[in-house]
Amino acid sequence: MNKIILNPLVSVIIPTLNRAHTLPRAINSILDQTYTNWELIIIDNYSSDNTDEIVSTFKDNRINYLKNPIRHLSISRNIGIRASKGLYIALLDSDDWWLPTKLEFSIKELNKGYQFIYHDLFRIYPQPKLFNFLFFKKLKTRSLKKDVFLDLFLNSNAINVSSVVFTRVLFNKVNGFQEITFLRNCEDYDCWLRMALQTNKFKRIKECLGNYEMALDSMSNDKLRIIAFEYLLSTYIKYLPSYLGREPGHIYSSLAISYMRVNNFKKALLYSRKCIFSSSNLLPKVKSISVVIIVLIKFLFRQFFIK
Structure with missing residues (x-):
């Protein structure tokens, strides 16, 4: 029988590239967590802005700063996770940020035996608030059916990266994110599919526990x-x-x-x-x-x- 660790270490992984203007918001949202047994691994793809300076202003010894010369999101996430020590892994993009109870609620569910946690995020648009009523307020997920793989593959990706917390055991089973250049548009979806082939222990938290900043100028190739x-x-x-x-x-x-x-x-x-x-x-x-x-x-x- 697996022993439950009531206060496990959570490793938060933030890859970043030239996000000095949004990174402090992400870091502060981790510092504000009601659950305090965490470590933060920031993986910087050699940003050309003042990211170094920004990170150096945070004096918390739970924050670790690494650099990766290869500008590939999957590689950065894998480097960060493999350098971390936590029983659980939480992902956060450098332009998103969490509500204070995000880790507390997630760890509560993982300690029940679930292996993968996710939730809705609030959509944040970088335009004047006057026009926000024209857009959906939430980046909604859905509760996945019992055969999680079939639901994900047949009905599309229901999981937001910056909401995810999973076990290190599950990460190791799938050997992390695939480091393939052409998967950069859906490396997260590919990883969730491989994880779903290993377990159905996915859990959606109904509360909205984070914020996702929309990139209105993004273009897909x-x-x-x-x-x-x-x-x-x-x-x-x-x-x-x-x-x-x-x-x-x-x-x-x-x-x-x-x-x-x-x-x-x-x-x-x-x-x-x-x-x-x-x-x-x-x-x-x-x-x-x-x-x-x-x-x-x-x-x-x-x-x-x-x-």
Whole structure:
């Protein structure tokens, strides 16, 4: 029988690159935690701003500052986790921050035997408050069904990185985050899928225990997204039971959209068709139907207006 440690050490992992303006907020949110048995590992990808100076202003001996010359999120997270000592691992991005009871509530659930904890985050938009009412206030998750892997793979990623706390044992079982460049858009989703193949002991806390700052100027690279989702598809579809009769429509619709954006209309239509006929979820179907309509409009426009 496993011995329960009532006050276990939690290792908080923050990778950062040129976030001197937001990092203090993240660090202070850890210092303000009601649960105090933690260590903080900051992994800096050799920022060109004054991150060094900012970190040096915090005199708490629980804070550790490492540098990683390779600018890859998965590598930085793995370095931080492997340098840490905690029984539990908590992830926080350097532009996000937690509410004071985040660790307290998470450790309470982990001590019940769960191996992976997550929760909703408040969305924070970097524009005047006057316009915030136009946007959703929460970055919502969902409670995953008993077969966590099937739910995640068939119904999309339901887990926000800056909400996650998991056991070191589970991290070691999957050998951490995959350090593959083309997975940079979904390295977290890939890790959750591999963890879900190991255990169903995932727990969603209903309370919203953190803040997520939206990056309105972020852009995805469709070519990398295509490679990443094709990889996820080929890697994990073999774990679907043959009797299920369902496939990951959200991946098909994402591939259809990305292929359309790079003007590969044949593949866009192929994945749209797969989604429409194999997904049980309405939203991916709607997205795929929209792709079909846009592709047909583009085709007709080229036929009749471009000589």
